[in-house]
Each structure stands twice: as C-alpha cells, then as structure tokens.
Amino acid sequence: MHRAIVGLLAVAAMVAAGCGAGDQADATSDPAPAAGTPADVVAAAEQRLGDSFAGGFVDRSGGVVVLTTDPAAAEQVRSLGATPKVVEHSRAELDDWQARIGAALGPEPSSAVTTWGVDVERNAVVVHVLVGQPVPPQLQQIADDAGDAVRLAEVQSPVVPLPGS
Amino acid sequence: MTADRWVEVGDGVLVRRHAELDLSTGLVVGERGALVVDTRGDPAQGSALAEAVREVTALPWAVVLTHAHFDHCLGTAAFLPTPVWAHPACRDDLARGGAAQHAEAVAHGSTRPVPVRPVVPDRVVADRAELDLGRRRVLLLHPGAGHTDADLVVVAGDVLFAGDLVEQGAPPAFDDAFPLQWPATVTALLALGATTVVPGHGEPVDTAFVEAQRDALAALAALCRDCDSAAEVVARSPFDEVTTLTALARATRRAAGSVLPTRQRGRL
Numbered sequence: 001m002h003r004a005i006v007g008l009l010a011v012a013a014m015v016a017a018g019c020g021a022g023d024q025a026d027a028t029s030d031p032a033p034a035a036g037t038p039a040d041v042v043a044a045a046e047q048r049l050g051d052s053f054a055g056g057f058v059d060r061s062g063g064v065v066v067l068t069t070d071p072a073a074a075e076q077v078r079s080l081g082a083t084p085k086v087v088e089h090s091r092a093e094l095d096d097w098q099a100r101i102g103a104a105l106g107p108e109p110s111s112a113v114t115t116w117g118v119d120v121e122r123n124a125v126v127v128h129v130l131v132g133q134p135v136p137p138q139l140q141q142i143a144d145d146a147g148d149a150v151r152l153a154e155v156q157s158p159v160v161p162l163p164g165s
Numbered sequence: 166m167t168a169d170r171w172v173e174v175g176d177g178v179l180v181r182r183h184a185e186l187d188l189s190t191g192l193v194v195g196e197r198g199a200l201v202v203d204t205r206g207d208p209a210q211g212s213a214l215a216e217a218v219r220e221v222t223a224l225p226w227a228v229v230l231t232h233a234h235f236d237h238c239l240g241t242a243a244f245l246p247t248p249v250w251a252h253p254a255c256r257d258d259l260a261r262g263g264a265a266q267h268a269e270a271v272a273h274g275s276t277r278p279v280p281v282r283p284v285v286p287d288r289v290v291a292d293r294a295e296l297d298l299g300r301r302r303v304l305l306l307h308p309g310a311g312h313t314d315a316d317l318v319v320v321a322g323d324v325l326f327a328g329d330l331v332e333q334g335a336p337p338a339f340d341d342a343f344p345l346q347w348p349a350t351v352t353a354l355l356a357l358g359a360t361t362v363v364p365g366h367g368e369p370v371d372t373a374f375v376e377a378q379r380d381a382l383a384a385l386a387a388l389c390r391d392c393d394s395a396a397e398v399v400a401r402s403p404f405d406e407v408t409t410l411t412a413l414a415r416a417t418r419r420a421a422g423s424v425l426p427t428r429q430r431g432r433l
Contacts, residue, residue, distance in 0.1 A: 037243075095287075
C-alpha cells in the first residue's frame with residue numbers, strides 16, 4: 001500500500017433497503033428492481049422531479065424519504081408513497097461539487113483527505129479530513145465557494161459509526 | 166448450469182458464487198449493517214443478488230465496488246438507495262455513462278441492445294477507509310495499481326475480498342492492467358494478514374495460492390521489462406499467449422508513457 005496513514009472514515013449512511021423479498025426480476029428485460037422496492041420509488045421520484053430531485057434514502061422505520069429542492073413537489077413525492085423533505089441542494093448540484101473535489105484533489109491519495117461523497121441525509125458533500133492534517137488549499141477553496149453544500153468534517157477516529165448509533 | 170450459492174468463509178462473511186463468469190461477490194454482515202461487495206453484470210443479475218442477500222440478512226446495506234468492469238458493477242441499481250463506495254477513478258469511469266462497460270459486456274456475449282446506465286458511486290475512498298457495521302469493521306483499501314488503476318479491496322477479519330487483483334480458475338486479466346506494478350500490489354495484499362482470499366472470479370483461496378500468483382505476475386513483469394521479442398516473452402511466460410500478449414502491450418505502453426521509463430526498468 002502507499003502509506004500507513006491512519007484511515008479516514010466516512011460515514012456509512014447505511015439505510016434499510018426495506019423489502020427485497022419476492023418479485024423475481026425478468027432476466028430478459030430489466031427495469032431492474034421490482035415495482036414497489038425503495039429503488040423503484042426513488043428512481044420514479046428522480047424521473048418525476050427532474051432538476052429538483054435531491055436524493056432519497058430509507059429511514060429507520062423502513063419508509064422511503066425523497067428529498068427535493070421544490071416545496072411544490074411534495075405532493076408528487078407523497079403520491080409515490082414516499083415522505084418528502086425539502087432541502088436546499090439538488091442531487092445534481094451535489095454530484096457536481098463531488099466531481100469538482102475529485103478533480104481538484106487529483107489521482108494521488110492525500111494523507112489529509114481520503115474519503116468524500118454525497119451524504120444524502122445531510123444534503124451535502126461531506127469530506128473527511130484527518131485532525132491535525134492541513135486541508136489542501138484547492139479543497140478549502142471549493143468548500144468556501146460551495147457554502148454548506150460541501151462540509152469538511154474533521155475526524156479523529158479511524159472508524160466512523162453508522163448514523164443514529 | 167450450477168445454481169448460484171452462498172459459501173460462508175468467516176463469521177458473518179459470505180461469498181456468493183455465480184455460474185455466470187464464475188464470478189464471486191461478497192457479503193459482510195455486522196450487527197447493524199451489511200456490506201455488499203460488487204453487484205454483478207446487469208440490473209437483473211443485481212436484483213437476483215439483492216434477493217439472495219435479503220435471504221441472509223434484513224439489515225441495512227451499503228455497496229462497495231471493487232472496480233469498474235461491467236461484471237462487477239452494473240447490478241447496483243437493485244440496492245439503491247444506499248451509499249455506494251468505490252475508488253475515485255472507478256467513480257469517474259462509471260460517470261462516463263457506461264459505454265466502456267457495454268463494450269465489455271458485448272465482448273462477453275451480451276446481446277443487450279443499449280448500454281446499462283451505471284449507478285455512479287457516491288462515496289469515494291482514494292486510499293483507505295474503514296466502515297463500522299456494528300461489531301464488525303471492514304477496511305476498504307486501494308492497494309495500488311494492478312488489474313486496473315482503481316481497484317478497491319475489502320478486508321473483513323481474516324477474509325480479503327481481492328476483486329480481480331487475484332483470479333482463480335482463469336488467468337489474470339490484463340486488458341486495463343498495470344502489469345509492472347501488479348506484483349507489488351499483490352504483495353501489499355499479502356501484508357494485510359488475511360488467511361482467506363476471495364478472488365473476483367473463482368473459488369476462495371489461501372495465501373499460498375496468492376503468493377504463487379504474485380510470483381507468476383512478477384515473472385511476467387520481468388519478461389515484459391527485459392525481453393527483446395514478444396515471441397520470447399510468450400515462450401517463457403507462465404500464462405497463455407493471449408494473456409501474455411495483452412500484458413506485454415499494456416506494459417510497453419505504460420513504459421513508453423512513463424515519465425521515468427529507465428527507473429521503471431530498474432525496479433521490481
């Protein structure tokens with residue numbers, strides 16, 4: 001391996017994907033998951049909400065939450081059987097910030113930053129930076145530009161627990 | 166055709182053995198969550214894998230992709246919404262829309278008329294990260310270039326999911342490989358201390374198997390560096406001709422493109 005740095009841990013926002021039993025997929029066509037799975041609900045929401053789609057997750061009780069930047073889209077989300085949550089940043093915007101961070105950090109692993117990604121529940125790109133390590137200036141610049149769409153999180157422990165624990 | 170089956174290789178660590186391409190996917194189960202290692206080669210295969218996982222555990226899951234080749238990463242949709250982990254370069258590859266993966270699938274006999282649009286991983290780990298599944302920690306690690314430049318391996322206790330950095334039952338695949346660096350990358354894997362290694366294709370193996378494969382990779386790398394003729398490389402290679410010539414092409418392209426070709430020749 002490249003170096004023996006302490007691993008930075010990103011939050012594994014593990015979400016219950018609820019059902020999954022039954023519903024044999026058709027092996028010849030493949031509109032992937034069977035109707036009614038959380039994957040299906042979120043995919044349908046993405047299609048309907050378009051630019052205002054901000055991601056989805058399964059909450060602790062197994063219900064699907066769909067995030068949107070458009071308060072007027074709440075009813076559409078409910079019609080899919082999901083719970084709407086209005087947030088500031090769309091999924092496309094967060095994906096764009098994530099890609100910019102990747103491009104800015106380049107291909108070489110950094111000893112300060114090893115993980116970053118879209119945290120749907122937090123509606124932000126979360127970048128884990130090891131305590132005591134300098135934040136790369138190009139990353140700091142992006143974080144300044146992005147406001148609360150990009151959050152730098154200092155981590156001490158090499159292990160980040162699951163949310164809610 | 167043999168039915169797909171689970172093989173338990175450790176406490177809460179399972180391998181799904183697939184008839185298709187002799188693929189091996191993985192599942193690590195903790196007290197609060199599970200991690201799925203690779204998602205197979207198309208959405209229907211991914212759905213079948215998701216159902217198989219649900220027969221093992223009802224816990225929340227996350228996904229990690231070992232690399233961006235089609236047979237490992239095109240079944241992810243069935244697991245959404247969930248965090249999907251990958252190396253940054255794997256993420257970037259999948260973000261290009263799936264044309265490369267489609268070409269690979271077609272080369273392996275797929276008759277699918279249109280590409281599967283890949284799920285783009287949303288969590289990247291460039292070097293290493295550790296996930297806590299609840300009384301079960303798993304390490305995600307990029308050990309260096311090898312089968313591709315974006316391989317991630319997963320360590321769960323004594324078990325290492327090596328992706329296609331290790332192959333059982335077929336020679337290593339060099340199409341997107343870095344043949345001169347691959348041996349050292351496998352050496353790094355051996356240093357992780359796992360006793361069971363799960364290849365991306367084939368049956369779980371022990372460290373002696375991995376050492377032997379590393380030695381074969383190193384022998385081929387040396388031939389690629391030192392031999393003057395392709396015929397000589399093929400004649401002395403531990404691998405078949407097609408595998409060897411693919412590796413040689415990759416090795417010489419890398420050497421030619423390297424900023425330090427002479428130093429590269431001196432290493433290993």
